[in-house]
Amino acid sequence: MVARSASAGHRGARGWIVSAATVVLVIIPGVVPPHPGAGFVWSPDVLALNAVAAAILMGRHQRPLAVLAAVIGVVAVSVPLGLFNPGLVLAAGVAVYTTMLYATRRRGFVLTALVALAMLAFVFVDGYSGLQNVLTVLLGGAIGDAVRTQRDYVASVTERAERAERTRDAVAGQRVAETRLAIARDLHDVVAHQISVINLHAGVAASSLRNRPADAEKSLAIIRSASRTALTEIGDLMATLRDPTTAIGPFGLSQLDDVVREFASHGMEVAVHIDGDPYELPASIDVTALRVVQEALTNAHKHGTGHRAHVLIGYLPRALRITVSNPTASDGAGARHLGMNQGLIGMRERVDSVRGALRYGADGTGRWLLVADLPTEPAHDDLDTPDDLDAPDDVDAPDDVAAQGDTQ
Incomplete structure (x- = not known):
């Protein structure tokens, strides 16, 4: 002045x-x-x-x-x-x-x-x-x-x-916001599943400590393994944040079997079906696909019934379609919990970031369906979604699945 x-x-x-x-x-x-x-x-x-x-x-x-x-x-x-x-x-x-x-x-x-x-x-x-x-x-x-x-x-x-200068400040602010969102999304992807497992088995251990000590011991072992995995993944994420050049290894559908085995160790039966001839996916699509499957199975584990789920990976000509199906409670309580899940917000944001489409909801027959279409050709805006996609009867995703709004 x-x-x-x-x-x-x-x-x-x-x-x-x-x-x-x-x-x-x-x-x-x-x-x-x-x-x-x-x-x-x-x-x-x-x-x-x-x-x-x-x-x-x-x-x-x-x-x-x-x-x-x-x-x-x-x-x-x-x-x-x-x-x-x-x-x-x-x-x-x-x-x-x-x-x-x-x-x-x-x-x-x-x-x-x-x-x-x-x-x-x-x-x-x-x-x-x-x-x-x-x-x-x-x-x-x-x-x-x-x-x-x-x-x-x-x-x-x-x-x-x-x-x-104004434009530079605006771009810098936008990049900071995008970075914060990406960090929040990655933290959720890394931690949410393991914390859910720890919370679930902590309850099991507490309820069976006196009468079923073997079950309590098994749950505690799972808690120890899940916490170790969460710490390792958080450490990898922090190393990447400190040094973006740090390589943390490939991450995508090639780790799908590991994810399925992990859920199997928690007592959940996951069936995987591949439709079409697999082909190499863009890195962003590959990562997003595994994260969608991981989050969908986490939700099914937390809020579904029957401790089982089915994953269908469809390799379409210009898109990758992921369908995850799991049974829910007949009174609709499980479906409500699934629809109100915070992870669905991050999942939708991650799918939107690769120009994909996500829809989910109850089909009225006691099943919860989640369908994600991820484009595999960057220059193509329209996704191929043929009606004749072959799938088992218990996971067929009807076209009229209502897109449920995120409420949290």
Whole structure:
């Protein structure tokens, strides 16, 4: 704030200095010899007329056109009175200069030309030719145009720099938000399943500690294994965050068997069916596919019934379709819990990030269905979703599955 005030004061002081210098230069011809070699001559009439022109110039920044017209009027009056002098020509040049600063460029050029012609028409006074008068006016117009061009250039550069800074800040903010979302999503993917397993088996261990110590011991072993796995995966994630170049190994559907075995160790029966000829998937699709299966099985384990689920991986010509089916309680409580699951929000965001489509819901027969279509061709917007996709009867995903809203 102080720097701004100091800068404004500096510009104000400089303006007063320029104005004082202009007044002196306009008035001087009234107190100098009219010809080289002549003695000192005091010309009060010339001095008075030049003082009037100098006073008019004081308002040139507020009303440049009016000041230009008034100065030209003073010059025109001086001709028949025999008081025409270089000070008035200089006053006209200063007025033209100021007009060029504020008027449009075309209007400034037109006004400069008209004033130059007017000067050319005035009679020669005291040995000053009309050409000198014209050159003085044209010089004022040229300097004014150059100064305005320089100011416009500086203003445009400043505006572009400010716009670039605003854009850079907006992009940086967007990237920070996307990074935070990605970190939150990855943390959920890494931790949610293991924490769910730990919570589930902690309850089992607590309830069977006295009467079924063998079951309690088995649950505690599962808790220990799940916690170790969670810590390992969190460590890998933190290493990647600290150093993005850190390699944590391939991750995708090639680890599907490991995921299925892990759920089997928790007492859940998972059947996997592959439809179509498998082909190499883009890395982002491969990761998203495994995360969708992992989250869907976690939900089935937590909220489903029967401790079983079916996974169908369909390799379509331009898309990968994942269908996960599991039984729910007949009263619909399991379906409600599945539909209100926080992990579905992250799952939808992850599917959306690869331009995929996700739908899920109860089919009305005691089953919960989740279907994810992931495009395998980046340039293709429409997914192939043929109606004749072969699937076992207990996992067939009807086309009218209602997309359930995330409520948490």
